[in-house]
Amino acid sequence: MIKSNIKLFVLSFLLLISLRPLQSAEIVDPIKVDWSFKGLTGTFDRASLQRGFQVYKEVCASCHSMQYLSYRNLGEPGGPEFSEQEVKAIAASFEIEDGPDSQGEMFTRPGKPSDKFKSPYPNVQAATAANGGAYPPDMSVLVKARKGGANYIYSVLVGYEDPPPGVTLDDGVYYNKYMAGNKIKMPNNLMDGLVEYADGTESTVDQMAKDVTTFLAWAAEPELEERHKTGVKVIIYLVLLTILVYLSMKKIWSRIDSEV
Amino acid sequence: MSEHEYVPKSKAAKWFNDRLPLLTLGAHLTDYPTPKNLNYWWTFGGILTFCLITQIVTGIVLAMHYVAHADLAFASVEHIMRDVNYGWLIRYIHSNGASMFFLAVYIHIFRSLFYGSYKSPREVIWIIGLMIYLLMMAAAFMGYVLPWGQMSFWGATVITNLFSAIPLVGDSITTWLWGAYSVDNPTLNRFFSLHYLIPFLILGLVVLHIWALHVPGNNNPVGIDIKKPSKDTVPFHPYITIKDAFALLVFMIIFAGFVFFTPNVLGHSDNYIPANPLVTPAHIVPEWYLLPFYAILRSVPDKLGGVILMFSAIFILFVLPWLDTSKVRSAVFRPIYRQFFWILVIDVLMLGYVGAMPAEGIYLVLARVGTIYYFLHFIVVMPVVGYLEKTDPIPMSISEPVLIGGAEPSLARKVNDKV
Numbered sequence: 120m121i122k123s124n125i126k127l128f129v130l131s132f133l134l135l136i137s138l139r140p141l142q143s144a145e146i147v148d149p150i151k152v153d154w155s156f157k158g159l160t161g162t163f164d165r166a167s168l169q170r171g172f173q174v175y176k177e178v179c180a181s182c183h184s185m186q187y188l189s190y191r192n193l194g195e196p197g198g199p200e201f202s203e204q205e206v207k208a209i210a211a212s213f214e215i216e217d218g219p220d221s222q223g224e225m226f227t228r229p230g231k232p233s234d235k236f237k238s239p240y241p242n243v244q245a246a247t248a249a250n251g252g253a254y255p256p257d258m259s260v261l262v263k264a265r266k267g268g269a270n271y272i273y274s275v276l277v278g279y280e281d282p283p284p285g286v287t288l289d290d291g292v293y294y295n296k297y298m299a300g301n302k303i304k305m306p307n308n309l310m311d312g313l314v315e316y317a318d319g320t321e322s323t324v325d326q327m328a329k330d331v332t333t334f335l336a337w338a339a340e341p342e343l344e345e346r347h348k349t350g351v352k353v354i355i356y357l358v359l360l361t362i363l364v365y366l367s368m369k370k371i372w373s374r375i376d377s378e379v
Numbered sequence: 380m381s382e383h384e385y386v387p388k389s390k391a392a393k394w395f396n397d398r399l400p401l402l403t404l405g406a407h408l409t410d411y412p413t414p415k416n417l418n419y420w421w422t423f424g425g426i427l428t429f430c431l432i433t434q435i436v437t438g439i440v441l442a443m444h445y446v447a448h449a450d451l452a453f454a455s456v457e458h459i460m461r462d463v464n465y466g467w468l469i470r471y472i473h474s475n476g477a478s479m480f481f482l483a484v485y486i487h488i489f490r491s492l493f494y495g496s497y498k499s500p501r502e503v504i505w506i507i508g509l510m511i512y513l514l515m516m517a518a519a520f521m522g523y524v525l526p527w528g529q530m531s532f533w534g535a536t537v538i539t540n541l542f543s544a545i546p547l548v549g550d551s552i553t554t555w556l557w558g559a560y561s562v563d564n565p566t567l568n569r570f571f572s573l574h575y576l577i578p579f580l581i582l583g584l585v586v587l588h589i590w591a592l593h594v595p596g597n598n599n600p601v602g603i604d605i606k607k608p609s610k611d612t613v614p615f616h617p618y619i620t621i622k623d624a625f626a627l628l629v630f631m632i633i634f635a636g637f638v639f640f641t642p643n644v645l646g647h648s649d650n651y652i653p654a655n656p657l658v659t660p661a662h663i664v665p666e667w668y669l670l671p672f673y674a675i676l677r678s679v680p681d682k683l684g685g686v687i688l689m690f691s692a693i694f695i696l697f698v699l700p701w702l703d704t705s706k707v708r709s710a711v712f713r714p715i716y717r718q719f720f721w722i723l724v725i726d727v728l729m730l731g732y733v734g735a736m737p738a739e740g741i742y743l744v745l746a747r748v749g750t751i752y753y754f755l756h757f758i759v760v761m762p763v764v765g766y767l768e769k770t771d772p773i774p775m776s777i778s779e780p781v782l783i784g785g786a787e788p789s790l791a792r793k794v795n796d797k798v
Contacts, residue, residue: 159640187454187457187458187461188461192461256652257653259457260457260651263643263648263651264648264649264651264652265648266648268648299661339651341461342460342467342468346467346468346471346639346642347639347640349468349639350635350636350638350639350640351639353635353639354632354635354636354639357628357631357632357635358632360628361625361628361629361632364621364624364625364628365625367621368621368622368624368625371617371618371621372618372621372622375415375613375618376778377415377416377613379622
């Protein structure tokens with residue numbers, strides 16, 4: 120009797136869940152990419168992270184900040200893993216405002232690995248004003264801040280199209296298949312051959328979109344590789360301990376005339 | 380409480396125990412006679428204790444690094460995730476721990492509903508449990524505000540605005556709660572303070588909950604009163620401790636699965652966008668464990684009515700022991716009530732589902748039907764079914780399934796094995 124009830128209950132719940140697609144028919148699902156960092160043992164593609172950083176630095180960084188990252192993160196395990204010299208060189212290529220000095224003056228100096236990523240604008244208002252009234256969001260946790268995560272970011276980057284007939288766009292507004300509402304204020308910044316990859320990889324739009332999305336996924340979850348590795352160990356440990364405790368329990372309960 | 384007076388072995392222990400009988404308490408907890416037929420639904424008390432302690436320990440560490448200020452809170456959470464050693468692990472345990480806590484508490488509550496654990500003489504245990512549940516919801520809601528993301532801010536705005544529905548003084552009360560004229564820095568600050576306080580109130584109530592439990596002893600799947608200690612009971616240690624440990628470990632595997640492999644699946648992606656009072660998210664949804672109540676709230680077109688109904692949905696549970704007229708505790712012997720129990724489970728799940736959807740069209744209809752049924756279950760079904768239902772014969776004891784009335788071999792076997 121209880122069994123059949125549970126069946127009924129599962130069935131009606133599935134029915135309920137299946138109503139869902141009726142609701143969200145207009146939204147285009149993002150493209151599913153087989154990312155290397157998906158799955159229980161997923162890790163980042165080191166070369167892709169380094170290329171992605173290059174795309175970020177040369178393309179995105181002119182408008183988007185990444186204020187929660189430090190240059191040192193670029194050399195840490197589980198990330199792009201640039202060498203110590205490379206990280207120092209990258210940091211030093213930025214002029215960072217520091218101070219006040221002993222005279223009370225602010226001054227600029229070359230960046231150090233401990234500095235946070237330099238933001239393109241001094242504040243949100245300046246960024247908004249410079250971009251036609253749309254704030255280019257900080258990209259530190261962008262992948263976690265969007266439904267669909269990395270797939271969504273990648274889809275938007277490659278989702279620019281000519282608007283369908285009947286759709287008129289204002290100046291500075293672009294049509295994007297995957298953006299909610301299909302209207303985006305960020306122009307299509309990627310075109311084939313835009314950056315010259317240091318490792319010789321051909322910089323197609325698709326390649327750049329994948330690389331920079333991988334970089335953003337790492338930026339949002341720099342702990343991902345360690346988390347996956349630790350997780351596998353923790354689960355194995357817990358399963359073994361569970362088996363031992365289960366056997367102990369059976370043994371202890373065998374002393375009395377009762378099942379456990 | 381224990382039948383046999385405990386005498387410590389050493390002289391020093393006796394000296395101490397005469398002054399503070401902690402050893403007597405320890406002996407009582409060890410020997411505590413527990414029904415031997417408790418199934419795995421009974422392991423959630425131990426699991427919940429584990430959840431509470433995990434939340435307190437991880438929470439204390441998080442509070443060492445968190446900054447409760449509207450301009451700094453979001454950044455301090457990112458600081459925890461990126462710069463604090465294993466900060467990501469501690470925070471993910473804490474955030475997923477809240478969900479696991481509620482998962483366990485819902486199973487615990489529905490177990491009580493199925494086996495009639497709220498009935499005489501356990502009404503006080505039930506009421507203290509509900510107070511714990513209320514405090515849990517308050518703590519979880521305030522905790523969700525602390526990262527100061529979009530859902531934090533707008534969730535806080537929606538929930539605190541409910542109080543403005545109170546006639547005459549509503550607006551003043553809301554302003555008083557906020558400490559400002561909208562959800563702002565003072566609100567965040569007091570929520571942090573209260574979020575730190577409430578778990579310790581819960582801890583105190585947990586002690587009372589267990590104390591009240593140890594007076595009549597555990598209910599059991601058969602739902603009959605048993606002699607303690609007797610052939611029907613086992614000492615708590617090692618029988619129940621090892622069983623609780625096993626169940627806890629299985630629970631921890633699921634918990635670890637969330638923490639290490641899908642740590643954000645139970646949260647809302649909008650909460651990784653810093654709070655912005657000028658931009659309202661498309662859909663404001665609370666955490667999953669509050670969704671059934673959110674659905675009830677939104678099913679009423681009138682704001683005050685919705686608030687009253689939502690709070691009634693919880694407070695009606697306080698009088699449940701007196702709404703249930705059945706003399707039989709366990710639903711195992713209540714063929715009609717058992718059906719209604721599962722309908723209630725489906726009803727609450729459905730309310731949770733529609734709570735996550737926009738309040739329009741079919742979802743609004745489902746929410747209204749679900750809300751009406753929820754109240755009907757407690758106000759009509761429970762008293763009436765308890766009155767009219769012909770219950771199955773009940774065994775005299777757990778080990779000796781001698782049946783009142785005509786013996787029914789199939790039932791006897793069922794009771795003897797596992798219920």
